[in-house]
Amino acid sequence: MSTNTPKIIYTETDEAPALATYSLLPIVKAFAQSAGIEVETRDISLAGRVVATLGKYLNEDQRESDALAELGELTQHADANIIKLPNISASIPQLKASLKELRAMGYNLPKYPDNPTSEDEVVLKALYDKVKGSAVNPVLREGNSDRRAPAAVKEYARIYPHSMGEWSKDSKSHVASMSDGDFYSSEESLTMADAGSVSIRFTSDSGEQKTLKEGLALQAGEVIDAAVMNCAALREFLQQQIEECKQQDVLLSLHLKATMMKVSDPIIFGHAVDVFFRELYAKHEAAFKAASISVNNGFGDVIAKMDRLPEDIQAQVREEIDVILAKQPRVAMVDSDKGITNLHVPNDVIVDASMPAMIRNSGKMWGPDGELYDAKAIIPDRCYAGVYQETIDFCKQHGAFDPATMGSVPNVGLMAQKAEEYGSHDKTFEMTSAGTVEVIDESGAVLLSHTVGAGDIWRMCQTKDAPIRDWVKLAVNRARASSTPAVFWLDENRAHDAQLIAKVNQYLPEHDTSGLDIRIMPPVEATRFSLQRIKEGQDTISVTGNVLRDYLTDLFPIMELGTSAKMLSIVPLMNGGGLFETGAGGSAPKHVQQLVEENFLRWDSLGEFMALAASLEHLAKVADNARAQVLADALDKATGQLLQNNKSPKRKVGDIDNRGSHFYLALYWAQALAEQSDDTELQAAFKPVADALASNEESIIAELNAVQGSPVELGGYYRPDPKLAEKVMRPSATFNKIVDGIAG
Numbered sequence: 001m002s003t004n005t006p007k008i009i010y011t012e013t014d015e016a017p018a019l020a021t022y023s024l025l026p027i028v029k030a031f032a033q034s035a036g037i038e039v040e041t042r043d044i045s046l047a048g049r050v051v052a053t054l055g056k057y058l059n060e061d062q063r064e065s066d067a068l069a070e071l072g073e074l075t076q077h078a079d080a081n082i083i084k085l086p087n088i089s090a091s092i093p094q095l096k097a098s099l100k101e102l103r104a105m106g107y108n109l110p111k112y113p114d115n116p117t118s119e120d121e122v123v124l125k126a127l128y129d130k131v132k133g134s135a136v137n138p139v140l141r142e143g144n145s146d147r148r149a150p151a152a153v154k155e156y157a158r159i160y161p162h163s164m165g166e167w168s169k170d171s172k173s174h175v176a177s178m179s180d181g182d183f184y185s186s187e188e189s190l191t192m193a194d195a196g197s198v199s200i201r202f203t204s205d206s207g208e209q210k211t212l213k214e215g216l217a218l219q220a221g222e223v224i225d226a227a228v229m230n231c232a233a234l235r236e237f238l239q240q241q242i243e244e245c246k247q248q249d250v251l252l253s254l255h256l257k258a259t260m261m262k263v264s265d266p267i268i269f270g271h272a273v274d275v276f277f278r279e280l281y282a283k284h285e286a287a288f289k290a291a292s293i294s295v296n297n298g299f300g301d302v303i304a305k306m307d308r309l310p311e312d313i314q315a316q317v318r319e320e321i322d323v324i325l326a327k328q329p330r331v332a333m334v335d336s337d338k339g340i341t342n343l344h345v346p347n348d349v350i351v352d353a354s355m356p357a358m359i360r361n362s363g364k365m366w367g368p369d370g371e372l373y374d375a376k377a378i379i380p381d382r383c384y385a386g387v388y389q390e391t392i393d394f395c396k397q398h399g400a401f402d403p404a405t406m407g408s409v410p411n412v413g414l415m416a417q418k419a420e421e422y423g424s425h426d427k428t429f430e431m432t433s434a435g436t437v438e439v440i441d442e443s444g445a446v447l448l449s450h451t452v453g454a455g456d457i458w459r460m461c462q463t464k465d466a467p468i469r470d471w472v473k474l475a476v477n478r479a480r481a482s483s484t485p486a487v488f489w490l491d492e493n494r495a496h497d498a499q500l501i502a503k504v505n506q507y508l509p510e511h512d513t514s515g516l517d518i519r520i521m522p523p524v525e526a527t528r529f530s531l532q533r534i535k536e537g538q539d540t541i542s543v544t545g546n547v548l549r550d551y552l553t554d555l556f557p558i559m560e561l562g563t564s565a566k567m568l569s570i571v572p573l574m575n576g577g578g579l580f581e582t583g584a585g586g587s588a589p590k591h592v593q594q595l596v597e598e599n600f601l602r603w604d605s606l607g608e609f610m611a612l613a614a615s616l617e618h619l620a621k622v623a624d625n626a627r628a629q630v631l632a633d634a635l636d637k638a639t640g641q642l643l644q645n646n647k648s649p650k651r652k653v654g655d656i657d658n659r660g661s662h663f664y665l666a667l668y669w670a671q672a673l674a675e676q677s678d679d680t681e682l683q684a685a686f687k688p689v690a691d692a693l694a695s696n697e698e699s700i701i702a703e704l705n706a707v708q709g710s711p712v713e714l715g716g717y718y719r720p721d722p723k724l725a726e727k728v729m730r731p732s733a734t735f736n737k738i739v740d741g742i743a744g
């Protein structure tokens with residue numbers, strides 16, 4: 001990639017952010033181009049990745065280059081400047097749906113082989129599995145993460161506080177976790193003294209040996225850990241929770257990360273579905289197998305593939321489902337109108353967003369009748385579940401937080417180089433029989449060892465030394481820059497965390513920490529400490545591992561700002577480049593539903609605005625490009641004005657949506673450029689643009705709002721037709737003419 005022209009890469013992703021891009025990108029490109037900055041796009045959508053990865057099955061003219069691999073490579077270079085929008089981390093049902101759509105468009109893609117029987121199918125499944133789950137973020141995240149709510153956003157929340165459900169001291173809502181047999185109870189960890197290579201070996205009780213992974217290269221100072229989830233204990237725990245839900249009269253609700261944790265969590269999800277619907281799955285095991293119904297894809301797979309079952313069995317299955325649902329506790333719903341439960345698909349309820357949503361809703365979830373009820377949030381593993389229980393306890397004791405007065409909890413997250421659990425997928429195994437799993441070094445010495453049973457989930461994680469050192473540095477820098485106390489959320493009683501604590505203590509003295517308040521606390525205690533402080537209006541930086549980075553950057557922003565979409569999410573890449581994530585949330589599938597039904601997109605692009613400003617600022621610094629700084633400053637001003645004037649998208653037809661908010665961004669950005677005098681050429685260029693936008697405000701908003709209210713056709717979900725999507729997302733001829741005229 002050329003290093004001469006200042007360049008920003010803007011990613012094309014999925015669902016709501018991808019649709020918003022059709023409206024926002026022309027504006028961004030036009031403004032950037034006028035300052036001599038090129039904005040290029042790269043398609044890293046689910047469909048795009050399928051096409052790029054499965055090229056050998058496609059006609060030559062259908063093949064596409066692997067944009068993700070290209071960007072992954074780019075992150076290693078100092079001139080990387082990437083704006084990363086949220087994308088789908090696909091579950092198997094989503095991957096299959098995208099294949100179906102692509103096939104209907106003429107891509108001759110083979111079916112996903114659930115149970116590969118030939119060598120070719122094994123290869124095919126491995127290719128598809130590369131696309132599955134969180135396949136994008138770990139490739140691009142070659143740095144640690146700095147996520148925070150900028151002052152202007154916090155100020156907005158104080159002026160326009162979002163609604164927060166009241167909390168009652170009598171709430172029955174709680175988190176349920178295992179008391180033994182989980183990953184937490186079995187974790188072992190060590191730090192490699194020297195670089196080397198390890199293998200993972202399984203020895204069955206009958207003495208057969210199998211190498212699960214060979215030649216895994218490790219660096220000196222790398223922390224490794226391994227843990228096992230006991231399948232029998234998990235199932236017993238799940239059964240007990242079902243009983244308790246009935247006794248306690250609460251909804252049953254399961255919160256996992258089956259998308260990011262693409263190997264372990266779909267299996268755990270499958271156990272929950274199987275235990276809940278045990279009689280059904282046991283009775284129809286053979287018929288379900290013949291119909292390729294997999295319990296790990298959720299109960300929805302039974303419904304989706306019902307017509308593949310013989311007719312007499314279909315009738316029985318329907319009847320039995322009714323009997324089971326009547327007998328079992330009520331399940332929390334994803335969509336009560338459509339009868340979609342929490343157990344339907346593994347990707348509907350994703351713990352980072354789902355638990356804060358429950359906490360914001362007074363600890364309640366939707367019941368089958370469309371009303372809110374207290375719920376039992378089942379999070380089987382104890383490693384991080386306590387954070388949510390502590391938050392629930394705090395809300396029960398003190399009531400809901402007040403967004404108008406509460407402080408903030410920004411995060412510095414250890415994320416680089418596939419740190420910790422989020423890089424464990426290629427080292428996670430569902431055991432086929434009982435025995436022992438060992439991590440062995442080149443000399444044959446056993447480093448880590450676990451006794452396992454059939455069905456247990458064993459996993460190993462890696463955390464490299466350089467990212468840990470960089471993370472400590474980033475934490476100190478953020479504490480210094482914001483004069484805010486920083487807490488490392490680490491539990492000395494967890495084997496892995498104990499290794500990290502040693503490294504934190506080793507690396508902190510490399511920095512000037514005088515006058516800073518830096519502490520180490522176990523997660524539950526750190527939660528209580530931080531909650532107490534935000535209640536009093538004080539800020540506290542959370543310095544966490546990869547999973548808590550993910551959880552906390554939804555939890556705190558959702559309480560503080562109503563959504564994590566308003567976060568500034570910077571990833572200073574370890575080799576000097578910049579990755580700018582747009583917010584801390586996901587791709588909001590519900591927003592697409594609303595757009596398709598009533599041509600209204602409630603997606604808020606504030607995350608994109610802030611990421612773009614940070615990206616321009618980075619460019620200004622590394623490329624010594626003064627114009628980029630002028631654009632960045634004007635954009636910051638425009639974003640502040642947009643917030644002050646409350647021009648973010650609203651939620652209902654008749655008001656401005658995503659497209660209207662983009663108009664206001666363009667107006668305020670052009671006005672800020674026309675008002676500044678650091679760059680008189682830009683000032684002169686944008687004066688007429690600002691005037692044209694301002695004088696046409698009424699007609700543009702009228703044109704944008706006039707299209708709302710009726711269904712639209714996008715020509716595809718995973719790969720919308722670009723022409724149709726553009727037509728939907730750019731409905732104002734007046735606005736388009738002004739924007740397209742900027743480039744000249």
Ligand SMILES: NC(=O)C1=CN([C@@H]2O[C@H](COP(=O)(O)OP(=O)(O)OC[C@H]3O[C@@H](n4cnc5c(N)ncnc54)[C@H](OP(=O)(O)O)[C@@H]3O)[C@@H](O)[C@H]2O)C=CC1
Nearest residue numbers: 086087088089259350353563565585586587588590603604
């Ligand atoms: N960085 C990434 O690439 C990430 C990707 N994901 C992916 O996103 C998908 C959906 O995940 P999910 O758990 O539902 O979480 P999301 O954050 O996508 O959505 C949850 C809810 O948050 C609100 N929300 C999120 N973003 C915005 C926004 N920009 N503007 C306004 N509201 C917003 C919406 O609330 P409401 O409906 O009330 O308007 C939305 O329904 C999954 O495929 C997941 O894998 C998830 C997290 C990060």
Ligand SMILES: O=C(O)CCC(=O)C(=O)O
Nearest residue numbers: 089134137259260550584
């Ligand atoms: O990559 C994913 O699957 C989700 C990422 C995520 O939720 C986050 O980074 O906050």
Ligand SMILES: [Mg+2]
Nearest residue numbers: 352550554584
């Ligand atoms: Mg997240």
